[in-house]
Amino acid sequence: xxxxVLDVSDVNKTFGGLQALSNINLKINKGKTHAVIGPNGAGxxxxxxxxxxRLEPDTGSVxxxxxxxxxxxxHEINQLGVARVFQTPEIFLDLTLLQNVEIAALAxxxxxxxxxxxxxxxxxxxxxxxxxxxxxxxxxxxxxxxxTGNLSRGDKRRLEMAMCLIQHxxxxxxxEPTAGMSRHDTNRTIDLLKRIKEQGMxxxxxxxxxxxxxSLADWITVLAQGTIIAEGTPDEIRGxxxxxxxxxGGAEV
Ligand code: ADP
Ligand code: MG
Numbered sequence: 001x002x003x004x005v006l007d008v009s010d011v012n013k014t015f016g017g018l019q020a021l022s023n024i025n026l027k028i029n030k031g032k033t034h035a036v037i038g039p040n041g042a043g044x045x046x047x048x049x050x051x052x053x054r055l056e057p058d059t060g061s062v063x064x065x066x067x068x069x070x071x072x073x074x075h076e077i078n079q080l081g082v083a084r085v086f087q088t089p090e091i092f093l094d095l096t097l098l099q100n101v102e103i104a105a106l107a108x109x110x111x112x113x114x115x116x117x118x119x120x121x122x123x124x125x126x127x128x129x130x131x132x133x134x135x136x137x138x139x140x141x142x143x144x145x146x147x148t149g150n151l152s153r154g155d156k157r158r159l160e161m162a163m164c165l166i167q168h169x170x171x172x173x174x175x176e177p178t179a180g181m182s183r184h185d186t187n188r189t190i191d192l193l194k195r196i197k198e199q200g201m202x203x204x205x206x207x208x209x210x211x212x213x214x215s216l217a218d219w220i221t222v223l224a225q226g227t228i229i230a231e232g233t234p235d236e237i238r239g240x241x242x243x244x245x246x247x248x249g250g251a252e253v
Pocket of ligand 1: 015018020038039040041042043044045046047
């Protein structure tokens with residue numbers, strides 16, 4: 001029972017006349033990497049937006065670690081230990097990489113700093129060290145003082161990943177984390193996500209790149225037109241004719 005970190009139950013979401021999510025039920029187990037795949041417009045991003053409080057479901061509920069997330073703000077959900085890397089990175093382009101990561105860390109801690117000036121100074125140094133370490137982890141260690149606006153699209157996504165990791169979330173949600181990355185950077189991201197897994201972090205990953213999906217996923221959910229059409233291990237999904245049909249128009253998965 002306690003092994004379920006995220007429990008999406010009977011979630012429906014419509015936009016005008018469009019049923020973007022239809023009776024979605026999903027359980028994410030602790031420490032696992034759960035991939036959600038499906039064609040464009042299937043409802044994948046909508047599902048993540050519901051999980052992080054950016055969209056309210058019409059019906060149904062999302063439970064995280066025993067807490068009902070329905071009606072909570074994105075900030076409250078982040079405070080509970082949910083971090084996300086979205087399709088459009090949310091970063092401060094006028095600041096350095098280091099400043100962005102430090103701000104992300106402070107956002108999660110939210111006022112837990114001591115007002116003792118000596119302690120505050122020590123905490124600030126510690127924060128900078130940790131932020132530098134995280135930038136190194138995602139392969140941006142040489143760019144800590146760089147202006148964020150100068151980064152390539154792939155590097156911005158990696159920066160956003162460092163901003164998530166410094167929050168030490170219990171659950172990390174990633175919406176197409178390798179979109180726009182070269183093969184080399186994609187492979188580095190796969191390695192990073194594997195290392196995070198070893199540390200026990202639970203992940204939900206939306207991904208188009210099947211190489212990434214099959215390298216990382218313990219379990220795969222396939223969405224098409226707002227409905228779950230298949231679920232299973234990577235091997236089961238690879239051979240599933242319904243998935244081939246809906247997702248790839250009959251091509252090999
Ligand atoms: P995916 O991420 O799988 O490509 P989305 O979740 O972004 O799909 O979108 C699912 C469907 O919902 C699409 O038809 C999309 O056009 C529609 N949609 C998504 N967000 C909105 C919105 N804010 N307003 C209206 N329609 C939306
Ligand atoms: Mg999407």
